[in-house]
Amino acid sequence: MSRHQALRNLDLDEELDDFDGGEDYDYDGSGDGAEELSEEDQENMTAGTIAVRAELPPQASHVTDKQIREALWHYYYDIEKSVGYLINTYAPKPKAQKKVKAQEEKKKAQGYRLMSDEEEGRCSKPFSFTDFFKDTPWLNVPLERHAIMIPPLLPRGGLLGGSSDGAPKMSKLQALAAARKKKAQEQKSGSSSTGVEQPMADLTLSQSGPGSGSKDKTLTDSTSAPKSSSRGFPIRKRKDSNPHEKVPKDHHEPEQSTPDIPMDTEPVEQAEPSDFATTMFSNTSSTPPRRTSSLFSLPYATTATAPTSADPFAGPSPDDVVIAAQSKAAGKGGKGPPKTNGQKRTDQIANGVEALKVDDTPRATSKNLDVLAEFKKSMAKNAANFVVIGHVDAGKSTLMGRLLYDLNVVDQRTIDRYRKEAENMGKSSFALAWVLDQGSEERSRGVTIDIAMNKFETEKTSFTILDAPGHRDFIPNMIAGAAQADFAVLVIDASSGNFESGLKGQTKEHALLVRSMGVQRIIIAVNKLDTVSWSQERFTEIQNQVSSFLTTAGFQAKNIAFIPCSGLLGDNIARCSTEAAASWYKGPTLVEELDNSEPIARALDKPLRLTIGDIFRGGVQNPLSISGRIESGSLQTGDALLAQPAGQKCFIKALEIDQEPADWAVAGQNVVVHLSGIEEQYLKIGDVLSSPSNPIQNIKQFTAKVLAFEFLTPMQVDVHRGRLHAPGRIKEIVAVLDKGTGIPVGKKKPKIAKPGMIVRVVVELDVGDGKGVPLEAPARVVLRSNGETVAAGLLE
Numbered sequence: 001m002s003r004h005q006a007l008r009n010l011d012l013d014e015e016l017d018d019f020d021g022g023e024d025y026d027y028d029g030s031g032d033g034a035e036e037l038s039e040e041d042q043e044n045m046t047a048g049t050i051a052v053r054a055e056l057p058p059q060a061s062h063v064t065d066k067q068i069r070e071a072l073w074h075y076y077y078d079i080e081k082s083v084g085y086l087i088n089t090y091a092p093k094p095k096a097q098k099k100v101k102a103q104e105e106k107k108k109a110q111g112y113r114l115m116s117d118e119e120e121g122r123c124s125k126p127f128s129f130t131d132f133f134k135d136t137p138w139l140n141v142p143l144e145r146h147a148i149m150i151p152p153l154l155p156r157g158g159l160l161g162g163s164s165d166g167a168p169k170m171s172k173l174q175a176l177a178a179a180r181k182k183k184a185q186e187q188k189s190g191s192s193s194t195g196v197e198q199p200m201a202d203l204t205l206s207q208s209g210p211g212s213g214s215k216d217k218t219l220t221d222s223t224s225a226p227k228s229s230s231r232g233f234p235i236r237k238r239k240d241s242n243p244h245e246k247v248p249k250d251h252h253e254p255e256q257s258t259p260d261i262p263m264d265t266e267p268v269e270q271a272e273p274s275d276f277a278t279t280m281f282s283n284t285s286s287t288p289p290r291r292t293s294s295l296f297s298l299p300y301a302t303t304a305t306a307p308t309s310a311d312p313f314a315g316p317s318p319d320d321v322v323i324a325a326q327s328k329a330a331g332k333g334g335k336g337p338p339k340t341n342g343q344k345r346t347d348q349i350a351n352g353v354e355a356l357k358v359d360d361t362p363r364a365t366s367k368n369l370d371v372l373a374e375f376k377k378s379m380a381k382n383a384a385n386f387v388v389i390g391h392v393d394a395g396k397s398t399l400m401g402r403l404l405y406d407l408n409v410v411d412q413r414t415i416d417r418y419r420k421e422a423e424n425m426g427k428s429s430f431a432l433a434w435v436l437d438q439g440s441e442e443r444s445r446g447v448t449i450d451i452a453m454n455k456f457e458t459e460k461t462s463f464t465i466l467d468a469p470g471h472r473d474f475i476p477n478m479i480a481g482a483a484q485a486d487f488a489v490l491v492i493d494a495s496s497g498n499f500e501s502g503l504k505g506q507t508k509e510h511a512l513l514v515r516s517m518g519v520q521r522i523i524i525a526v527n528k529l530d531t532v533s534w535s536q537e538r539f540t541e542i543q544n545q546v547s548s549f550l551t552t553a554g555f556q557a558k559n560i561a562f563i564p565c566s567g568l569l570g571d572n573i574a575r576c577s578t579e580a581a582a583s584w585y586k587g588p589t590l591v592e593e594l595d596n597s598e599p600i601a602r603a604l605d606k607p608l609r610l611t612i613g614d615i616f617r618g619g620v621q622n623p624l625s626i627s628g629r630i631e632s633g634s635l636q637t638g639d640a641l642l643a644q645p646a647g648q649k650c651f652i653k654a655l656e657i658d659q660e661p662a663d664w665a666v667a668g669q670n671v672v673v674h675l676s677g678i679e680e681q682y683l684k685i686g687d688v689l690s691s692p693s694n695p696i697q698n699i700k701q702f703t704a705k706v707l708a709f710e711f712l713t714p715m716q717v718d719v720h721r722g723r724l725h726a727p728g729r730i731k732e733i734v735a736v737l738d739k740g741t742g743i744p745v746g747k748k749k750p751k752i753a754k755p756g757m758i759v760r761v762v763v764e765l766d767v768g769d770g771k772g773v774p775l776e777a778p779a780r781v782v783l784r785s786n787g788e789t790v791a792a793g794l795l796e
């Protein structure tokens, strides 16, 4: 019985009578007890299965109906995508690509599907709050996809450890290190060096064909670059959010990485190592996975005990230091005779001890700057993060790719290369989207999976784009993006039929999520207007419907702006449209509207809070680095920090802002912090760095004011705060609050709250004997249950 069926059986008070039940669909026809699909879905599924079957080539004839139905469900009955996926997965590639290309062309020729009568009817209905929630598909998530937290593809694009070429962007410090190394090697080998340090933009180009010029040539130092990378730089090895998860296979190992200990390759059945043994001998980067499920990585469930058991060994004992030195010295001895098993074991131990090595590089001395005075002096531009949200395939990545291209953040050659590569994959229309969609899975599936970060500047403001995935499977990643956003750009596909299906899909859910997470300003890019001949009527229709639900969701009319545009063609993005059919629009372009944003208030005088968004190891120069946005306060090189929940002190060895070394940074800035005095095992994505004199507390319970998206009762939930997510339960509903005044209304401690209500809840975090979770008011939290977003709001 689904949770909603169970709820229906409860003796609910009369205010719940209008609830029309939940949906837990049997989309794959397995008859597994889930509710049957709606009539419309069944029709789509049957017609889709036949159509896909007809399109599949003979070499994919073994594909089962179930696999077809799964693909159709996954791709919203998109025949073309389903066929493409099935061919890619089950048939030899070259033929599959041809077929998908043919499909694409066929679809283009056919144009877009028209709205059905039913859809027409639904659109013209007056907006009601109940309807608002009724058809959102949070409940449609198939069981096997429930709340899968997809670890970000490594390395990621943009500021936080990525690049436009699959390899991470290089920090200045790393670039210098690489340059020095290369120079030394070239001197050794007698080869002449041409300038090594080049702007990052140039390095995004790997093509060095005629006319590329030396400026565009990539570095080819094989010792400091992974073979698959076109850049000759050491790769920042990012630490996974879950220390018990294996680093993905395509993750490039840096040259300086600690050798792996093959603990999990022992064929002998053996008991799990004790905490002591794990602490002493395991290499944190290669710790074998101990998770029993791939569902939902819950850092605080699996690691809450780690700091407790590891604390006594946080620093090396004198013996450790001696053993580490001995093992290092032994390592210098060159090649010896083949090792016996016993010797191998000893090596493993030595390596394990080395993995615990303490960063003994001298601590950076603080310049004791008055950071706030420095900040005022610097006349820094406004800094703003915005999250790009919207239904899958609304054109978010393409639009942002276009924006970066038109503002010269991405150059013509890079776009040409993406276009060529995309054409080779039969996906030429995705070339601009690839500026943001960097992962191979993202490119082959044509969907964004994780948040991509990119930067651009206007005269007034330095913007960071957080391009969120639209697909419902990746909502946790979207939440991570929304948590860092100052405002949102909602992209809507204006083409016939797609606007309507987007409304049913993630358009509403995303808008609601960002609002309930504190985002107040929203710009709506009414995209793909080229597909409806720049119809003003269509634009106005969309504007009316969307502003109606946005105001109901709590956005003030003055904070909502609409821009008619085409991301693919660039109309009204960075330049006004030159289309005669679009001449009715006299308003600002998207970039102008972004620049109209009020400066974001920075919490400069509050205690330092920096949530870790990413962790990576970069080699000798920067052994352990993190990146993230400073939420409040300021910091400078040499400062001591406290990492919570581990309770470990560490120091700032060096800082970077926008790949440039910096002495200080303040709230609102995205920084890379190179740390010393701390081991990797004490840091996880989602942890918080704060000042030791005013640290964030680890808590095991909190009260929050949330908007209920679903029925709430005392129930298990997963608590999301940005990239942090931890298991917990709603212990009690304290009160239902008035939407306008926030004053408690109705009976105290109701047993249940229905969708749309604002309620005060007490949430207990499931941290076992652990230290709790670093959370404090007014953090934005999202509560999810079984893959559904059930509530979102603010800690009190």
Ligand SMILES: Nc1nc2c(ncn2[C@@H]2O[C@H](COP(=O)(O)OP(=O)(O)OP(=O)(O)O)[C@@H](O)[C@H]2O)c(=O)[nH]1
Pocket: 390, 391, 392, 393, 394, 395, 396, 397, 398, 399, 429, 430, 433, 446, 447, 448, 449, 468, 469, 470, 471, 527, 528, 529, 530, 531, 565, 566, 567, 568, 569
């Ligand atoms: N005609 C037209 N097509 C567009 C426009 N913008 C995007 N597209 C196409 O729409 C498809 C999806 O674009 P994406 O940018 O990947 O969409 P997305 O919203 O980022 O998708 P997800 O990140 O997976 O949610 C691609 O084929 C684009 O070429 C537009 O303005 N006009």
